[in-house]
Amino acid sequence: MSRIALTEGDFRRKALRRQYVPIGSVLLAAMLALLPIVATAPLIPDIAFLLLLAWRLLRPEVWPATAAIPLGLFNDLVAGHPIGQSMMLWTMVMLAFDFADSRSLYRDYWMDWFFAALAIIGYVLGGWAVAAYMGSAAPVTTMLPIAAASVLAFPLAAQLALALDRWRLTR
């Protein structure tokens, strides 16, 4: 494919890509929950959430905190969480990052990972708390492996968001 936009159609396509790649990638990642894998223990990180975090840290301007509400609703419906779980937790995480951005003076890679790790641990514990509220008696230790896996998987999600961002912004 030529990298130069030649026609009106090219321009339109590239504008669409610039606008919808972030949201599309998170929706697609949420649909990974439909993979035909039957797991009896929670092990695989919530990739949609990791990607949302990565986009939020990479490009704070692509969406406001309110965007997490419809995205969370979609994730709840697809992944089978109680409706409201991801809506609540994702929006809280976005607000927390807005707050952190308004206070922090500088950012680097390790800081990003540190804040992402805090957010991931909060998210996993929040998911556990919602499940407990819904009547599950699973001990909180069952969530430790998935919390660790998610924290370690975050750099991969960040790389993926970065690659998608470069593709999105090619002219």
Added chain:
Amino acid sequence: MAAPQIRRPGFSRRAQYGLFLSYVAAVAGIVVAVLLLILAKLDPAGFNAVRGAALDVTTPIASGGRKVARAIGNAGDAIGDYFRAGSQNARLKRELRATHRRLIEARAAEFENSRLKRLLRLSSELPDAIATGRIVSSTFDASRRLATLDAGAAAGIRIGQPVRGPEGLIGRIVENGRHASRVLLLTDGSSNVPVLLVRDGTPALATGRGDGTIELKTLEVGRNPFRRGDVVVTSGVGGVYTPGIPVAIVVTVNRDDTVARPLADPARVDFAIVQRLYMPSATAPLAPAPAPAAAADPAAAR
């Protein structure tokens, strides 16, 4: 790198108000989400229409790829078996000898059983299966253990019905769409199944632990009756599960907790059978108490 200042709108009043309103909207969204969660807790079947529709739309994707995933899983097992051939052979021979002995005992027991049943004129019929389906996917990132079954209300499946595989109990239906439904697996933390220890009939409760295992709790305190390798079956108490469905095998026994593994692995079962409730009247709400007796003497009620 300097922190991005994207959320500082500068001196523009309009931009400041816009930002403030977006935060108000986000907080309102959180409040709505919390209310939705509370509603879901108070009325678990309340959003079934929405959730069932989402299930119907998404299940074909999962059921299409299930065959591939199963083939990959089986190939992995085959490779493992190849490497363990020697030790496995010895173990299987041991098991075969033991099984032969058991088989003879079982034949004798079966004969006696049928004789006793004839005496009692008991019917040994199982409640009919309502539908059969395949388990096509499951939640894998949440603390809830839910699996998706590719049959729904169109096949007669209703919320609450038990689901079993050929090897044993899988769980019960918690949500249904037209063509798909969600199964609460035995290993979920909110799953409680009344069971019996096959060896001596001790009643117990099998509660999921959320990590692929089940905890067995006896109803009396004191000596732990379980031994490694014991099998528990449903007891029929509560009226949901038909008695006699194999549930789990004990893997570790400690002083006060017993951990078991479900016999039916939802990742492996080819077909899941949805059964009728064992005794539907037992799960129906109790009839209201006669009002005059309660209202007659309020002092006694306190």
